Amino acid sequence: MQSINYSEKIPNNVNLSEDRTLQRALEGWQPNFIDWWDDIGPDGSTQSDVYLRTAVSVDPQGWAQFGHVKMRDYRWGIFLNPAIEDRKIHFGDHLGENAWNEVPGEYRANLRRIIVTQGDTEPASVEQQRHLGLTAPSMYDLRNLYQINVEEGRHLWAMVYLLQKHFGRDGREEAQALLERRSGDENNPRILGAFNEATPDWLSFFMFTYFTDRDGKFQLCALSESAFDPLARTTKFMLTEEAHHMFVGESGISRILQRTCQVMNELKTDDAQKLRAAGVIDLPTLQRYLNFHFSVTIDLFGADESSNAATFYSSGLKGRYEEGKRNDDHQLRGQFYKVLEVREGRLVEKEVPMLNALNEVLRDDYIKDSIAGVGRWNKVIEKAGIPFQLTAPHKAFHRNIGALAGVKVSPDGRVVNDAEWHANVAHWLPTDQDRAFVGALMGRVVEPGKFANWIAPPAMGINRQAVDFEYIRFN
Amino acid sequence: MSDTDTLVIKQHLIDPEICIRCNTCEATCPVGAITHDDRNYVVDAEKCNLCMACVPPCPTGSIDNWRDVPKANSYGLEEQFSWDSLPAPIEIVAQLNRALVTAAGATTDPDSASAASSVVAPVVTLNAANTGNFSATLPPWSAAHAYTNLYGPKAAEKTITATVTGNVRVTEVGSDYDTHHIVLDFGALPFPLLEGQSIGVIAPGLDASGKPHHARQYSIASPRNGERPGYNNASLTVKRVLEDHAGNAVRGVASNYLCDLAVGERVQVIGPFGASFLMPNHPKSHIVMICTGTGSAPMRAMTEWRRRLRASGKFEGGKLMLFFGARTQEELPYFGPLSNLPKDFIDINFAFSRTANEKKKYVQDAMRERAADLAPLLSDANSFFYVCGLKAMEEGVLFALRDIAQQAGVSWDAIASAMKREGRLHLETY
Numbered sequence: 001m002q003s004i005n006y007s008e009k010i011p012n013n014v015n016l017s018e019d020r021t022l023q024r025a026l027e028g029w030q031p032n033f034i035d036w037w038d039d040i041g042p043d044g045s046t047q048s049d050v051y052l053r054t055a056v057s058v059d060p061q062g063w064a065q066f067g068h069v070k071m072r073d074y075r076w077g078i079f080l081n082p083a084i085e086d087r088k089i090h091f092g093d094h095l096g097e098n099a100w101n102e103v104p105g106e107y108r109a110n111l112r113r114i115i116v117t118q119g120d121t122e123p124a125s126v127e128q129q130r131h132l133g134l135t136a137p138s139m140y141d142l143r144n145l146y147q148i149n150v151e152e153g154r155h156l157w158a159m160v161y162l163l164q165k166h167f168g169r170d171g172r173e174e175a176q177a178l179l180e181r182r183s184g185d186e187n188n189p190r191i192l193g194a195f196n197e198a199t200p201d202w203l204s205f206f207m208f209t210y211f212t213d214r215d216g217k218f219q220l221c222a223l224s225e226s227a228f229d230p231l232a233r234t235t236k237f238m239l240t241e242e243a244h245h246m247f248v249g250e251s252g253i254s255r256i257l258q259r260t261c262q263v264m265n266e267l268k269t270d271d272a273q274k275l276r277a278a279g280v281i282d283l284p285t286l287q288r289y290l291n292f293h294f295s296v297t298i299d300l301f302g303a304d305e306s307s308n309a310a311t312f313y314s315s316g317l318k319g320r321y322e323e324g325k326r327n328d329d330h331q332l333r334g335q336f337y338k339v340l341e342v343r344e345g346r347l348v349e350k351e352v353p354m355l356n357a358l359n360e361v362l363r364d365d366y367i368k369d370s371i372a373g374v375g376r377w378n379k380v381i382e383k384a385g386i387p388f389q390l391t392a393p394h395k396a397f398h399r400n401i402g403a404l405a406g407v408k409v410s411p412d413g414r415v416v417n418d419a420e421w422h423a424n425v426a427h428w429l430p431t432d433q434d435r436a437f438v439g440a441l442m443g444r445v446v447e448p449g450k451f452a453n454w455i456a457p458p459a460m461g462i463n464r465q466a467v468d469f470e471y472i473r474f475n
Numbered sequence: 476m477s478d479t480d481t482l483v484i485k486q487h488l489i490d491p492e493i494c495i496r497c498n499t500c501e502a503t504c505p506v507g508a509i510t511h512d513d514r515n516y517v518v519d520a521e522k523c524n525l526c527m528a529c530v531p532p533c534p535t536g537s538i539d540n541w542r543d544v545p546k547a548n549s550y551g552l553e554e555q556f557s558w559d560s561l562p563a564p565i566e567i568v569a570q571l572n573r574a575l576v577t578a579a580g581a582t583t584d585p586d587s588a589s590a591a592s593s594v595v596a597p598v599v600t601l602n603a604a605n606t607g608n609f610s611a612t613l614p615p616w617s618a619a620h621a622y623t624n625l626y627g628p629k630a631a632e633k634t635i636t637a638t639v640t641g642n643v644r645v646t647e648v649g650s651d652y653d654t655h656h657i658v659l660d661f662g663a664l665p666f667p668l669l670e671g672q673s674i675g676v677i678a679p680g681l682d683a684s685g686k687p688h689h690a691r692q693y694s695i696a697s698p699r700n701g702e703r704p705g706y707n708n709a710s711l712t713v714k715r716v717l718e719d720h721a722g723n724a725v726r727g728v729a730s731n732y733l734c735d736l737a738v739g740e741r742v743q744v745i746g747p748f749g750a751s752f753l754m755p756n757h758p759k760s761h762i763v764m765i766c767t768g769t770g771s772a773p774m775r776a777m778t779e780w781r782r783r784l785r786a787s788g789k790f791e792g793g794k795l796m797l798f799f800g801a802r803t804q805e806e807l808p809y810f811g812p813l814s815n816l817p818k819d820f821i822d823i824n825f826a827f828s829r830t831a832n833e834k835k836k837y838v839q840d841a842m843r844e845r846a847a848d849l850a851p852l853l854s855d856a857n858s859f860f861y862v863c864g865l866k867a868m869e870e871g872v873l874f875a876l877r878d879i880a881q882q883a884g885v886s887w888d889a890i891a892s893a894m895k896r897e898g899r900l901h902l903e904t905y
Contacts, residue, residue: 013631058629059624059625059627059630060503060527060530060531060532060624061531061623061750064531064532082629082630082631083631217497236502239499239502240499240502240532242497243495243497243499243532243534244534246495246534247495247497247534250495251493251495369496372513372514373495373496379492459492459493459536460493460536464612
């Protein structure tokens with residue numbers, strides 16, 4: 001069996017070198033993780049030295065160490081945010097009691113399920129993105145993709161640590177199963193729908209990192225409130241890394257908009273065909289991709305009424321977004337929340353017990369955060385003097401989970417009949433032609449400082465490096 | 476120009492155009508200076524202590540914006556919340572110049588209008604005297620790796636306990652200028668330090684509002700292998716504070732606590748801090764040290780490390796130049812030991828501003844006298860400049876460096892940006 005030099009190879013602050021049980025579990029799992037990475041990790045990346053950020057500790061200086069490394073040799077570490085002394089549970093039925101350092105028997109199954117579901121998304125996105133390196137629009141972007149890939153890998157490690165440390169044999173089995181499911185595999189798919197969709201091109205990738213990784217942020221925020229302290233501390237640290245993923249998405253779309261607007265002004269046209277001929281992505285196509293990714297992602301928050309959500313909250317496993325900053329009783333009994341349903345061909349609000357609506361509460365917080373970023377994209381368009389605004393579609397649009405699943409609703413929130421839906425869906429969601437066009441635009445550009453025609457360079461480089469810095473050394 | 480200090484502050488701002496509102500800065504800030512509304516993330520200038528902890532975690536680089544602004548016109552939170560983009564720098568330059576005119580007017584001969592304008596004119600060419608902006612944020616390429624924040628509010632261990640193993644007065648007895656050399660031992664606990672780093676000392680007890688005292692920061696005065704070589708200890712240079720900047724009687728909490736400590740007493744310490752004000756370690760690298768008062772601590776540390784290396788016979792050092800200012804020779808810490816160092820090891824230039832019957836001489840005056848030797852060092856990629864002392868010295872030193880460069884026919888702008896980029900100019904003032 002391959003032995004591991006723990007402190008060197010696996011930077012950690014969980015005292016790994018003195019935890020024999022955990023060592024043995026990791027020794028069993030780590031070679032399989034590397035096999036998984038070799039098998040389904042980023043395509044064609046093995047030889048390259050990539051300028052990556054590695055966390056070697058959780059303090060401000062230690063968690064962002066930059067240097068050229070081979071991704072296979074990336075030091076996937078295990079980090080928990082520093083413990084808060086005498087932390088108390090701050091919501092649910094156990095409000096005011098001491099936070100748990102071990103898993104309470106009665107919540108074991110639910111906690112394991114929450115951790116496995118979160119953990120499953122991490123390798124899934126690496127699988128979804130594995131071919132993108134072949135069509136990177138620049139060396140800078142390729143580096144950002146790889147950074148996201150290794151950090152999703154680290155987040156998998158974080159969840160595997162919790163499973164192996166706190167869930168005994170079934171934890172170890174779940175850790176193994178995380179390496180066996182495959183995104184999009186008919187027989188053994190990833191748990192959540194959006195993580196079985198392909199990420200075929202960089203526009204999809206940027207939309208995915210903006211919208212879907214932001215779902216990750218909100219789930220992690222909710223888990224970072226957990227009464228189970230190791231889960232709270234793990235997810236809190238993961239959030240620091242997650243920020244980079246959303247940065248890639250937000251700035252990626254901004255740069256596409258910037259380039260499109262520039263060409264629109266140069267050619268003095270808003271004609272989609274002329275713009276496509278000029279090799280940039282027209283704004284209506286961007287709007288359709290936005291509609292797709294937004295709607296697919298808000299499904300990830302689950303059914304709008306859910307007794308599981310109520311159980312998770314009341315038992316203290318998963319809080320609300322920024323639970324600690326809210327001023328209410330943090331138990332929510334006898335309170336109500338409005339969710340949408342279709343009655344007599346119209347969308348109407350109905351009041352349901354707040355505890356059952358916590359998925360909807362988190363979804364609404366997510367939507368607010370997402371829309372703020374869409375507003376920042378619009379500033380780019382506005383700055384170029386172009387009268388066009390991107391909008392987030394109505395939350396009932398194109399839904400497949402909960403009371404709104406399958407209901408035909410237009411992006412502006414009108415219930416429409418089948419005929420109107422079919423007449424317009426090509427304006428609302430990306431068509432095969434759109435996807436073919438975007439796919440055809442993708443070509444690999446990786447000379448330092450060069451960028452594909454359809455995207456503008458970033459305002460600044462990574463870690464104060466120049467934009468034309470050699471972020472990747474292809475060997 | 477001491478009035479300038481109270482008029483101009485370095486304000487930390489976040490660029491709202493690049494920021495993605497990810498909250499990592501707010502979560503990282505150790506003093507709660509960062510906050511947000513639905514629109515923007517902003518920094519409270521009243522709370523920010525420029526510790527830089529928020530800078531590495533920022534995924535976008537939007538966090539890394541610094542503006543010198545007149546204190547009276549610093550950007551408030553409400554104003555920052557309303558921004559779509561950072562305000563135009565041109566306006567700030569104009570504001571600053573107005574502030575400097577006022578400051579110059581207040582400190583120069585009132586009937587000499589030309590004196591005021593001669594102060595203002597160079598300010599513009601020195602890029603708005605944005606002094607903090609000249610300091611490198613990266614260490615020299617050959618710096619050793621610095622460990623930081625091993626102990627502190629966000630670390631696993633909140634403090635480390637040190638034992639006082641020495642406390643001696645290093646300025647002459649008789650004046651009220653009382654500076655102590657204090658040695659702290661960390662026993663078996665890890666506390667690796669490098670010359671140029673600092674530590675925080677927490678005085679026991681509570682402040683006026685009933686809260687524990689906040690940590691006061693001190694540069695270490697000892698080299699990496701200990702005040703006593705091979706021991707896990709470090710020394711500090713601490714001046715007993717008896718009055719504030721305006722001359723009002725105030726007993727400095729931490730400095731009086733430290734200066735009165737007896738050998739064997741225990742002290743709570745946090746740190747280490749600082750990852751850029753570090754010395755070069757490659758052979759033939761030159762070090763120019765410019766300091767006043769207790770700003771000599773890091774210079775003593777670097778000098779002592781080079782002295783030990785030289786004694787080992789295994790390291791070929793470059794030039795060491797020291798410009799050291801104090802009011803009088805009696806107030807100069809370490810005056811005796813410094814005078815005993817060999818001339819071919821270190822080139823020492825003192826400047827005393829209050830010696831009876833002598834013309835006032837500041838460090839920048841001493842530097843100008845040595846322009847012929849300093850000019851080639853400015854352009855030499857193997858030379859590294861360190862400035863430490865009271866904030867008031869920063870501007871005078873930068874003006875002197877600029878003039879020395881220009882007299883040698885080199886562009887100051889080019890030199891300054893190269894020095895910053897290459898980690899060759901470090902300013903640490905308080």
